[in-house]
Amino acid sequence: MRKKNKNVHFPLSSLIASAVCFALLYAISLFALQGSGYFPQPSWQQISLFMSFIIIFSSSKKLFYFIALPILFIYACYAPIGVNFGAPSYQYIASVFATDLQEGKEFFAQIPLLDYGYPLAILGGALLYRRLSQKFHLAFYKNKGLLALIFVNALWGNIPFQPLQESYLAGEKVVEELRLLNRFDVPSEWGESQLDSCSHYDDYILVIGESARKDYHHAYGYPVANTPFLSTAKGTLIDGLTAGGTNTIASLKLMFTKPNKQTWEGNYRLNFIDLIKSAGIKTYWLSNQGYLGQYDTPISAIANKSDEKIFFTRGRFH
Numbered sequence: 001m002r003k004k005n006k007n008v009h010f011p012l013s014s015l016i017a018s019a020v021c022f023a024l025l026y027a028i029s030l031f032a033l034q035g036s037g038y039f040p041q042p043s044w045q046q047i048s049l050f051m052s053f054i055i056i057f058s059s060s061k062k063l064f065y066f067i068a069l070p071i072l073f074i075y076a077c078y079a080p081i082g083v084n085f086g087a088p089s090y091q092y093i094a095s096v097f098a099t100d101l102q103e104g105k106e107f108f109a110q111i112p113l114l115d116y117g118y119p120l121a122i123l124g125g126a127l128l129y130r131r132l133s134q135k136f137h138l139a140f141y142k143n144k145g146l147l148a149l150i151f152v153n154a155l156w157g158n159i160p161f162q163p164l165q166e167s168y169l170a171g172e173k174v175v176e177e178l179r180l181l182n183r184f185d186v187p188s189e190w191g192e193s194q195l196d197s198c199s200h201y202d203d204y205i206l207v208i209g210e211s212a213r214k215d216y217h218h219a220y221g222y223p224v225a226n227t228p229f230l231s232t233a234k235g236t237l238i239d240g241l242t243a244g245g246t247n248t249i250a251s252l253k254l255m256f257t258k259p260n261k262q263t264w265e266g267n268y269r270l271n272f273i274d275l276i277k278s279a280g281i282k283t284y285w286l287s288n289q290g291y292l293g294q295y296d297t298p299i300s301a302i303a304n305k306s307d308e309k310i311f312f313t314r315g316r317f318h
Contacts, residue, residue, distance in 0.1 A: 021138055021140075024128060025051040025129060027125055028050075028051075028126055030042065031125075032076070033046060035122070036079075037081075052153070052154070054126065058133060059139075075122060076119035077119060079119060079122060186268060188269060188278065189270050254266050256271055257270055257271045274305060282307050284310075285310070
């Protein structure tokens, strides 16, 4: 019995047609989204979702001509307006009913002539895609790999991919933040400052510990005497300070800078080391936390702005 040959060979013409079809899908989706006014700069996910819509609705002649094409026709008609005046709104719709012929002519005269090419590109591209895919039997909707990519792309940011997306975005944000912090040209925005008349000391020491709940400290009422120094030392015990974050790094990042109170983002151009130095005070940073160098924590990046810094456990963390 002769075995069936599993090797599939695609003619060069089909490969070229596939490339042209994908280019058409991309162009149609890009122009349609831009023309809607809602997406001036559509993301790749938005473009690929629109491409998927055309691919799936091209699986049937009726679906394409009675659903996909009418929708694309609406996009095409509004595109010259959308790219110039934005998305449709109540004000736009209401003004249509109150506009006479002369005002309509004046309105459309404001649109650059080149932008009237959007309808031709969207509808012409869709019809050409349909013709090529039928002529070369390009059934993209039957490709399991492509369908899997469409599925993942559609659900990206939702269950079950939301944890992966959130983790990726959080990691990307941290790396970008640390990349900026490790640059040497991040200037201070404090300007010049000076100590007031109440400053009588030659040296100022700030001791920073790990974040902890105050109700686990004897000085704040915890029944076990676990804060012998804090409970007896002369000074002011602050009660009522709320940490800026749920962990040490997140909290200190906001406490060591003058943050944006709406977005809860630290402004590293307004950090407390630069503030102290702006008053002419020499700064020293002594740390028992590790320092790895590039892509370290935001706290050690702020510490690096000190005149003198010593990391006792370089390369390790406690």
